[in-house]
Amino acid sequence: MWCRLIIIIPLCISCTTVDSARILGVFPMAAQSHYILGNALMKGLAEAGHNVTMISPHEEKDPPKNGSYTDVVLTGFVEDFNKILKEMNLLDNKNQSMIKTMLNFFNLTIKLNEDFLKNENVEKFLESDQKFDVIIVEQFLVDTVKIFGHIYNAPVIVFSSLGANPWINNAVGNPSPLSYISPANSDFSEQMSFFERLGNVFMYLFFNVIDYFFYFPNQNKILKKYFSDPPDIYDLFYNVSLVLINSHESLNQPVPFVPKMVQIGGFHIRPPKTLPGDLQKFLDDAKEGVIYFSLGSNLRSKNLPPQKRDAFLTAFSKLKQRVLWKWEDEDLPGKPPNVKIAKWFPQQDILAHPNVKLFITHCGLLSTTETVFHGVPILAIPVFADQHRNAEIATHSGYALSLPYEDPSFSEVKLSGMLQELLTNPQYTDNIKKRSQLFHDRPLKPMDSAVYWVEYVIRTKGAHHLGVAAVKIPWYIYHSLDVISFITIIFSLSIYVLFISIRKIVICCKSQKPKEKIKLN
Missing domain, CATH: 3.40.50.2000 (Glycogen Phosphorylase B;)
Incomplete structure (x- = not known):
């Protein structure tokens, strides 16, 4: 043995x-x-x-x-x-x-x-x-x-x-x-x-x-x-x-x-992990829900100009919901009591929490993918690269509103209006849940x-x-430009030959037309 x-x-x-x-x-x-x-x-x-x-x-x-x-x-x-x-x-x-x-x-x-x-x-x-x-x-x-x-x-x-x-x-x-x-x-x-x-x-x-x-x-x-x-x-x-x-x-x-x-x-999305104690309590105790705000890994919220930063702060101060804001500095001047900041948050684990009602995002592809996976509506603040396209698709699909960063009408009033619309109108949540279902429905x-x-x-x-x-094959063959050119030349020559033929026939007919006899007195 x-x-x-x-x-x-x-x-x-x-x-x-x-x-x-x-x-x-x-x-x-x-x-x-x-x-x-x-x-x-x-x-x-x-x-x-x-x-x-x-x-x-x-x-x-x-x-x-x-x-x-x-x-x-x-x-x-x-x-x-x-x-x-x-x-x-x-x-x-x-x-x-x-x-x-x-x-x-x-x-x-x-x-x-x-x-x-x-x-x-x-x-x-x-x-x-x-x-x-x-x-x-x-x-x-x-x-x-x-x-x-x-x-x-x-x-x-x-x-x-x-x-x-x-x-x-x-x-x-x-x-x-x-x-x-x-x-x-x-x-x-x-x-x-x-x-x-x-x-x-x-x-x-x-x-x-x-x-x-x-x-x-x-x-x-x-x-x-x-x-x-x-x-x-x-x-x-x-x-x-x-x-x-x-x-x-x-x-x-x-x-x-x-x-x-x-x-x-x-x-890249993994099963959610347990949140750190203080963060778990912050989310669990949020009876009106939580808004998560992050501009991703390349953009820095701390670099927002004062006008835009204050627009967010004022809008957040009017909300019943709590806000988690990825802020890459030790302090945020004027921070309302319902806002919690940190230089980094476990984004996937936060989006998986049932109390998260909205995600304010730059609409990078990873963030967009993760929010669709977990079924959380978004307020898109696209800045560059593919973010505008992602925001356009999300808006067209009915689970987002978009306020481009460079939009001249960017203000606290507009921001507050969009937040209220997203938080109170159930169609955005319904649409993102349907979209999430489509995302998960795969053979593998x-x-x-x-x-x-x-x-x-x-x-x-x-x-x-x-x-x-x-x-x-060469690009001109791939796009059939040689065939199109050939057809265009043949068609043009045919039209030209037809035009010349008709012209000659007209001239010939005119030359063979009998002259009128002149009546003599």
Whole structure:
């Protein structure tokens, strides 16, 4: 019997480790919201029993119990990012055009790519003799990192924190009609007017010009600077086996997806934890309910100008409800007694509490996802990037009101009116509950879906059969411009020939017309 056990135990161990894949995640963005998503994905894969290595600016304080989780920390990235945020002050960016903002953003990404490849921990990592079965990278203007797929001869999975967008669509040949789909940083609705569609076309052309004449050439220069004979950036850009998208139809505009694209929106949301004692009591004792107010991880409430800050304070002082305000300072001058401040709150756990009646948010995608998950209506204060689009979708879906940060009518009176409408009109709560139901109604939990598709790419050695032909043909053929041009030329020639023929016939008829006889006296 013991002999049999000695033989069986090693076999069982080998069976459990055969399916354990070696997965490398590369998430260079230092923004906390980006790290939350990347970290949740990689921890989920580790919990599924895989050996995970994650390159990011942050260090994991609570590694998963299953599998294996290794951090490669991009030292200095968080400090540099916080410095940039302080210099930019996103709450005071109203006079800068979208084009200038995007150009500055592209310049920052060039620096990010360079900083990543010359980071000492990345250099040490590349010198180590490691093997990986799949590489997962975040598609956020850091395309040089896709060279890891080439280095380790492994399929590349792309993660999109912003849902479907032009960079993702172009990489996998996903259709994105400009007639009703606009960029994530636009607040155009699905039903665009003629001039909005015209603007949408110009934005599309602008971003493509920037990509192909500025961004990609610079990425190529960086690759050649740090690697000998690297692949062309265009080859790396299109070398995508799968796209994991942080979106879902209950949150985002329904759009087309090619087979390589899988929606996993909400995968980062975990079961609620017990709140700290004082916070639990604050929420439990709130008989009239609680309003939770946070502008996310990149925006700072403490940077609000006095006029807007006082508008919130005055509006809150008139409420029966209690308010939790994420305020990044020790003190808040003029704070009413019903307001509790802290530099950080466990957002997911707060939104899960039944006494939370409203969420005042910048409408970042993570916050929007979490409030839909827990069924809490929102007052949106969008500031930049995809926040305006998220606010527009939430308003259109009937579970939010929106007061854009730069709105000239932003005042205590307007703020109070919106708060009263959201707190007293049950339609907003009803709509968010219905939306939450749609969010939860899926064949698989988002994280389970992510794990399945990552393992699928590994099993199929890159899932090449999922690719569409669109990425292999020139843009003018993809849009049938050659066919349209041919038809236009033939039609024009036919009209021209017809016109000339008719003209000649008319002239001929006139020349053959008998002359009138002149009557002589």
